[in-house]
């Protein structure tokens with residue numbers, strides 16, 4: 001007799017006379033291939049994975065297999081009803097299929113019972129992942145950059161949250177010298193990883209750097225992505241590769257012209273600029289331009305001028321310190 005669409009022999013692709021070993025190997029292979037995490041975007045993958053596991057649960061148990069061979073179903077209900085898996089211990093199913101899972105850390109999930117597989121599913125997935133049988137998860141990290149770093153590039157340290165694959169032993173748990181000292185042999189870093197990343201010059205706001213293989217452990221390991229966010233002062237904004245901000249001048253400066261520093265670069269504003277006038281500083285953005293809106297305001301203009309004075313004073317001190325060093329013994 002045949003059980004139709006869910007015939008466990010068909011599901012596992014084994015002949016009816018297959019021995020226990022053949023059935024086990026077929027299940028292991030299919031379970032690993034059909035796990036939903038290996039089939040992103042495939043809505044049926046979870047159902048298929050369950051069907052495969054249930055087919056194996058039927059055929060590995062000599063009683064259930066005999067009942068199926070005789071009656072075409074193993075359930076207590078009418079033929080074709082969903083089989084009764086209340087007696088199945090799913091730990092045994094995965095153990096037998098040599099799928100290494102650490103059930104000791106999963107005291108909270110049921111391991112047998114009829115509705116079990118749905119309840120079990122998340123736990124199973126996380127154990128598959130911990131055992132390195134699934135593709136690793138990607139990790140997302142955000143990194144704020146000041147305008148100067150976004151413009152000129154630099155190096156920054158970021159923390160990638162764990163668990164991540166150990167980069168020292170490449171997740172193997174050992175290297176030429178024996179057990180990996182970085183991860184203690186587990187191949188994973190539970191606390192995550194500090195990584196020095198190189199920021200390219202003229203970075204685009206929202207650009208992402210990919211750190212291949214530095215994501216969650218798995219086969220293949222996931223990647224870590226660092227999203228670069230340009231942190232501009234209040235009143236400024238980033239649009240694509242251009243920077244926009246206001247610059248405050250005293251009425252006298254507006255009339256006579258002034259050299260000031262805007263978002264880290266010196267800007268010369270000619271005499272006769274009007275309140276509300278837009279000035280484009282070509283190349284002053286992040287690979288684009290710096291667009292200024294001039295505001296004439298005596299108090300805020302004086303505040304800005306005081307900052308300019310302080311900056312040039314500090315720059316003067318630095319210049320003198322460098323000079324003194326050169327003169328040193």
Ligand SMILES: [Zn+2]
Nearest residue numbers: 166169180183
């Ligand atoms: Zn290691």
